[in-house]
Amino acid sequence: MGLFKNIFSSEKKETLDKGLEKSKTNFFSKLSKAVAGKSKVDDDVLDDLEEILVTSDVGVKTTIKIIERIENRVARDKYLGTDELNQILREEIAGLLSETNVGEATDFEIPKDKKPYVMMVVGVNGVGKTTTIGKLAYQLKKKGLKVVLGAADTFRAAAIDQLQVWADRVDIPIIKQDMGSDPASVAFDTLQSGVNQDADVIIIDTAGRLHNKVNLMNELTKVKRVMQKVIDDAPHDVLLVLDGSTGQNAFEQAKQFTAATEVTSLAVTKLDGTAKGGVVIGISDQFKIPVKYIGVGEGIEDLQVFNKYEFVDSFFK
Ligand SMILES: Nc1nc2c(ncn2[C@@H]2O[C@H](COP(=O)(O)OP(=O)(O)OP(=O)(O)O)[C@@H](O)[C@H]2O)c(=O)[nH]1
Ligand SMILES: [Mg+2]
Secondary structure, X not given: OOOOOOOOOHHHHHHHHHHOHHHHHHHHHHHHHHHOOOOEOOHHHHHHHHHHHHHOOOOHHHHHHHHHHHHHHHHHHOOOEHXXXXXXXXXXXXXXXXXXXXOOOOOOOOOOOOXXXXXXXXXXXXXXXXXXXXXXXXXXXXXXXXXEEEEEOOOOHHHHHHHHHHHHHHOOOEEOOOOOOXXXXXXXXXXXXXXXXXXXXXXEEEOXXXXXXXXXXXXXHHHXXXXXXXXXXXXXXXXXXXXXXXXXXXXXXXXHXXXXXXXXXXXXXXXXXXXXXXXXXXXXXXXXXXXXXXXXXXXXXXXXXXXXXXXXXHHOO
16 A cells, blocks of 8 residues: 555664554454454444544544544445454554644654754653653754753753753753753743854753642743743744653643643653553544654654654554
8 A cells, every 4th residue: 555655764663563562462452352253344343443442542533533434434345354454444544644634754853944943842740851852852963953952840950960861861062050940041041052052953841840730831931932032933843742651641631731832743752661552543633733753662762753654554563
């Protein structure tokens, strides 16, 4: 099928295949039970499939759309063998996701017309913001871009240290202040420094935990406003990081954040070691905001540019 052009490096594919292993094992063991002893995709199989998709964290809305597509196909083709079900799922889910085509990247790159390109990374605590920033900075630096980090999560001393560790690992500058200082002030300093250093990309880490949610959202708004004193259209990208291993919780967080603040892209982390990888299918179907990156491990190389076809291909194989 032409949809799955082999444009991906085999190494990337291997990491993805491995990362999705648990999700796949979970899905296919349920699916093989559901089709055991049945040769034809009938109403019972479809009922079971619906339940399996929902319990694999694809989400109810997206599951309904997938089932509808497969029902249409059954009506059209009259006889669909259960042995074809994987292939059909692959095709129909890829088809569904291609309907919400929101500018998909194929490589780590940033728009060239903004320099410095300012990214602000947001999300609740522990989802993988700092780690994602480190991995992303590494990839961008590999592309020859000059990257500067800003430690605007001043809520915990360890948060600043953790970003410092990544800056050292990637060997790039970091702008920071003491714990408890004003995050907006750190962001301001970082943007100024980035402009002075002629940086290509600035990535700002933010706190995921404050005394309450309203505080957090107010702070993010303030950080943005202060950035605009240095670069009037910054931030150019607000990247919301979601922990894929929390399944439906990741959905909820995406809903809440996108309602409270402007988010322009998504990263879904911790897809390795979870059986809830199906959540990415639901998120990329239901949010108008593109999933740009996925985290498939804790290592520096374990961030991938999300490609939905590749993902579906890996998942249903
Ligand atoms: N397995 C796995 N672990 C990850 C991934 N991304 C992040 N982690 C781990 O998740 C934990 C939390 O990551 P952080 O980057 O500190 O998360 P954070 O959002 O910055 O957290 P706060 O600073 O507390 O708000 C760390 O132990 C990371 O190593 C991933 O893709 N896979
Ligand atoms: Mg952090």
